[in-house]
Amino acid sequence: MVVPRVVVLNAKGGCGKTTLATSLAACAAGRHRPVRLLDLDPLGAALAWSRRRPTSLPPVRAIAADRVPLGVTRTFLLGGAEHDEIVIFDTPAGLGRPTIDLLVRDAAAVLVPVLPSSVDIAVAPRVVADALLAGCPKEALAVVANRVRSRTRAFASLTLFLQSLTIPFVAALRDSQSYVAATAEGRGIHELDTPAARKEQESWIPLLEWLSARGIDLRPPPPTVPSGIPADAAESTPYSEDVFRNDEPKP
């Protein structure tokens, strides 16, 4: 059995790896898929997130994988997952090449969150190159722009950089306190039911579609529509460039 493995990777700290990994894990749980969140970071932010997770929500099985000897980690990667289980890796900044090799080879998806900052933009090509050299299939690799604010010079540089890459740029997640709130509550962004969070959930659509095309369907089930409301009236707005316009300052 091939275990669908999603790896969130970037040598740079603070770019949103844990935020992305935990929200993806919550999406899997929301679909009632068994999900294992392997936290390779000794600081254990993903593990701490899972401990804050309300027991009323579908469970995410988080495991501190940084303390597991390499041989055992390999067993985690190459077997040992339960039937139908999705395995999501949250990795620390500056992960060593041997572990990257182990993680990304044959991964179903390797996601690289990148902030619109000159430091992050400078580091990203190396991360992409490392993943490809480590044997990550090119079609499994994608960049996620994170903490995006439109109309900034940094955002313009990030867009230019992403267009220059030959790997896809699958989503632009806005800079929003909803992510901070979701993380603090042990929830994924799709588990916050506020107008601000619903706006963020729309920016995940292209990422979740991209994952689905790779056999990892984490798309939230369609909302149940109360009788009397036409179904298409309840549909979410499809992803479009408008996502960038929503956070423009009001005139």
Ligand SMILES: Nc1ncnc2c1ncn2[C@@H]1O[C@H](COP(=O)(O)OP(=O)(O)OP(=O)(O)O)[C@@H](O)[C@H]1O
């Ligand atoms: N889109 C966003 N909008 C606002 N805040 C965000 C967003 N994404 C992440 N953050 C915040 O940025 C900080 C860093 O995010 P996160 O911990 O996910 O990054 P990381 O790459 O895992 O960091 P590290 O390398 O230290 O593990 C956190 O406080 C998080 O809540």
Ligand SMILES: [Mg+2]
């Ligand atoms: Mg982290």
